[in-house]
Amino acid sequence: MRGHHLGFAWTTVFALFILYFGGVAGQVRYSVPEEMAPGSFVGDIAKDLGLDARRLVTGKAQIFSKNGREYVDLDRERGHIVIKERIDRELLCAGAMSACSFSFEVILENPIELYRVTIEILDVNDNSPVFPKNEIVIEISESATPGARFTLENAVDPDVGLNGLQSYSVHPTDHFTLKKQTRSGSSKNVELLLQTPLDREKQEHMYLTLTAVDGGNPKRSGTVKIHIVILDANDNAPVFTQDSCKISVPENTAKGTLLVTVNATDADTDSNARIQYYFEHATAFIKELFSINASTGEITLIGGLDFEKSSIQEFSVQAKDRGGLSDSADVIIEVTDVNDNAPVMALMSYSNVLPENAPPGTVIAMINVQDDDSEENGKVTCSIDSSLPFKIKSSLTDYYSLVTDSELDREQISMYNITVTAKDGGNPPQSSSKTLSVKISDINDHAPVFEHETYDAFIMENNSPSLSILALRASDADLGPNARISYFIGESDFRGTPVSSLVSINSESGVIYATKSFDYEQVKSFSINIKAQDGGSPPLSSNVTVNVFIQDQNDNAPQILYPVQSGGSAVAEIVPRSADVGYLVSKVVAVDVDSGQNAWLSYKLLKSTDRALFEIGAQNGEIRTIRQVTDKDAVKQKVTVIVEDNGQPSRSATVNVNVALADSFPEVLSEFSDFTHDKEYNDNLTFYLVLALAVVSFLFIVSIIAILSVKCYRWRRERMFYKSGANLPVIPYYPPLYADVGGTGTLKHMYNYELCGTTDSRKSDMKYVRPCSQSVLNVDLSGTRTVPRQSNAVEDSVDCLEVRLHST
Secondary structure: OHHHHHOOOOOOEOOOOOOOOOOOOEEEEEEEEOOOOOOOEEEEHHHHHOOOHHHHHHOOOEEEOOOOOOOEEEEOOOOEEEEOOOOOHHHHOOOOOOOEEEEEEEEEOOOOEEEEEEEEEEOOOOOOOEOOOOEEEEEEEOOOOOOOEEEEOOOEOOOOHHHOEEEEEEEOOOOEEEEEEEOHHHOEEEEEEEOOOOOOOOOOEEEEEEEEEEOOOOOOEEEEEEEEEEEOOOOOOOEEOOOEEEEEEEOOOOOOOEEEEOOEEOOOOHHHHOEEEEEEOOOHHHHHHEEEOOOOOEEEEOOOOOOOOOOEEEEEEEEEEOOOOEEEEEEEEEEEOOOOOOOEEEEEEEOOEEEOOOOOOOEEEEEEEEOOOOHHHHOEEEEOOOOOOEEEEEEEOOEEEEEEOOOOOOOOOOEEEEEEEEEEOOOOOOEEEEEEEEEEEOOOOOOOEEOOOEEEEEEEOOOOOOOEEEEOOEEOOOOHHHHOOEEEEOOOEEOOEEHHHOEEEOOOOOEEEEOOOOOOOOOOEEEEEEEEEOOOOOOOEEEEEEEEEEEOOOOOOOEEEEOOOOOOEEEEEEEOOOOOOOOEEEEOEEEOOOOHHHHOOEEEEEEEOOOOOEEEOOOOOEEEEOOOOOOOOOOEEEEEEEEEOOOOOOOEEEEEEEEEEOOOHHHHHHHHOHHHHOOOEOOOHHHHHHHHHHHHHHHHHHHHHHHHHHHOHHHHHHHHHHOOOOOOOOOOOOOOOOOOOOOOOOOOEEEEEEEEEEOOHHHOEEEEEEEOOOOOEEEEOOOEEEEOOOOOOOOEEEEEEEEEEEEO
């Protein structure tokens, strides 16, 4: 029989797409007969939904049934819905007279889609009508008149529609025929109708056969024997006060509670008026829930009511007297709902790891919530802690999505425990909760940060290469490779040289090393740009400026600018013998290219021809007389000055100052003439004449420069003494004309004399050249010169001495 149904050509499959008010993308409805074999084809879900068959595979399609039992399965590869286990309509929809169906959802991911599928189970005629008893005993009084009705127990056929119970027949029909009635619930009640009077004296017992037939193809039938016992006359049947009784009771009513009392009356007396109450045509389920007192008609609850299983319980009660006459009434019990079911939460999808850059609205989990209660008791709301950066929203009926509500920051909170609470609308409400743990994964959203905005590093000059200058440190709030920092030197130049040639940096530790030895007099400071870069993808970086300052060491000795020392001439200062105490003889000018205390200079007399005659200012280098010059003092005086800096250890330089004590030029000339007597004569007189002309021209140019230097002395003094020694060219220094502090005054006009003399003083000659601004006596010691006096004459040996004299 079952195989026959599987081959029915009328098995139809149809798809109806409608918008589901809760957000379902579509709905499909199929009809299949019951008892189909596992693996039988139900429908092409991919085609009926208009989906690409591959979408079922890539979307990880799955079936979700609310009751947890799956009668069908999904073949994702072919896109078909097939029977998973045998479906018995009578077991699935016990007692249902209307259409029987079950529903489930097909869920797709990426993106999430929901389709509702309803499968209607069509009935097949696999059940025969069955009577509750094998034999029906009816007691009928012989006084029963034709037309009297006697209610018979109905047959039960679990099938529905045409396959259900359709008709009754009785045999034989000599005294009785059947009368059918249709009552509430579309149940067919059958009554035995008396056609001819009975005569107990002729026949006390009578047997009939009652046959129940359904409308299937082929038809099925069931029979029961009717035993008719003919009694003495009882001409009044019991009558109920009302044809039906309807009451409402809550589903949590306790067992043993009296629900209702039915009552019937009989106009007969004595034993014929004694009424007994019975359940009429009651199913086993009704008898498990209720009991009836046969004498009083009290109906008591003996089982547990459940609104979620059945909201209405309906049965009939029969009142029968001893004469066999009876009447029946319907009892309808409405079960009202109470909030006895807490919401049930089922996790459909769940991502427990979320990147911190997930945009607001990112779905973390989808939750299905069911509450079997009705109305307000079944209205469920889901909530989470409002302080969390998440929210829960309902996009589909009974489905809730947990989504992000704001930006996430792993560096602040790396994990969240989200408790989702589902609460119904009952009074008091019932609730359930589920805790979801979400871990926030790191992204490279933080650049390295240095401890300071700028760094200053100090290093002594003359350092050794590879010396550690400074250790930088940057921090990164990210994790793993995103927090692994490397250090680099930015591309920049210092005086046309890449900074990377001056310093290097350890890319891992951030320690900066010198790559060369620095000289303070050449480089006082420079700046480098350091970049810290993390290992993220893409990497993030930050920059910081490191100012490197070279500190001075006392590695330079003082330099004597004046008086200028030369190997070919002697410099002499002329002091008149009439000079008073404190007469300014000369001034030693020196500089030190170092800085700070390493450039603080002090002047001391190292030795002197006559220590009692001269002194020098320790700070200004001025040589002055400390007593009156006498005739006993030698004309030639030599003063050796030492200039020391203030470094540790100190460095020094010495200079010799020649002083001539004379009132007249010949006296000076005779005293200094011995400088030239020991010189050898040069035979190449022409060369020395040309050289003398060049020297005179050079001295003239130097004189002009000296005049300009005196005028610019004050504003250039800062640059001359403090400018870096690496950039300071060594130039001759020409001191200003000194005033006589003693009050005697010095010669302010200067004259140049060119004196040529032979060994014979009678052949000497002196010529006035021009005024000169230098107050020094320059004795050329280059050697003895010979000058021809006339053509073809005897060459005489001559000495040339240039004397610069102060004159009034």
